[in-house]
Amino acid sequence: MFLDGIYKSYDEINVLHNFNMEIKDNEITCILGPSGCGKSTLLNVMAGIINPDKGSIKNNHKKIGYVFQEDRLLPWKTVFENIKIVNKIASDNKIQNLIDIVGLSNFENKYPNQLSGGMRQRCSIARAFNYECQMLLMDEPFKSLDYDLRINMVKSLIDIWHKWKNSIVFVTHEIDEALLLGNRVVVLTKNPCTVETVIKINTPQNLRSLDDRELFEVRSKLIKTLSKQQDKGTYKSA
């Protein structure tokens, strides 16, 4: 996908101003940027949910999935049914496997109001995996999870992506998530939102550990770049 000269304003706020970015096929692109810089707006433009004021999007992907910051589950459907609904021909075994991957075994017949916020979000992630899209947009999908669960979800996402090799665009405030997941990490600026830096990480995801030399060097670069941005206090690194 290419975003070419994208502009998007809300009233007097120029959120995206001549924004250009390429999302490579079959890669995970992680996006970091100051709070309120326009990351969700950018994903919404990519998904076609909002139209840019100007600019063009070149996209070969017919099926785009989206994991929103909130779970958006159907309250009258169970966990199993919420996951099934986006791909009704998926086998029950496949859906059960996704439920197990996201750690919701034994909750298949529960309704969203019987789950915690983190469990609902994991259900919405399983639903996105069941959708089998060519491009998956994920807006801070693990933010309601505690550290251990987040790291487990990162590992599950890597396993699924290895089988599937679709394009994933993953917005996060967590540097460690970006380090473990991204083939590329894009840092955005605020007012207006533009691409500050793109860092490529060469070590394959399944061989990465946060102590690796390459990740250590990328972390230092990211911290340096992000510290130039406003709201640098919103970034966390374990």
Ligand SMILES: Nc1ncnc2c1ncn2[C@@H]1O[C@H](COP(=O)(O)OP(=O)(O)OP(=O)(O)O)[C@@H](O)[C@H]1O
């Ligand atoms: N529908 C809207 N109407 C008016 N202003 C909006 C609208 N959506 C977003 N904005 C403004 O646009 C800017 C970018 O918002 P956006 O949600 O895209 O940022 P973000 O980087 O995703 O934020 P966060 O890191 O807090 O999730 C913010 O100043 C926000 O207040």
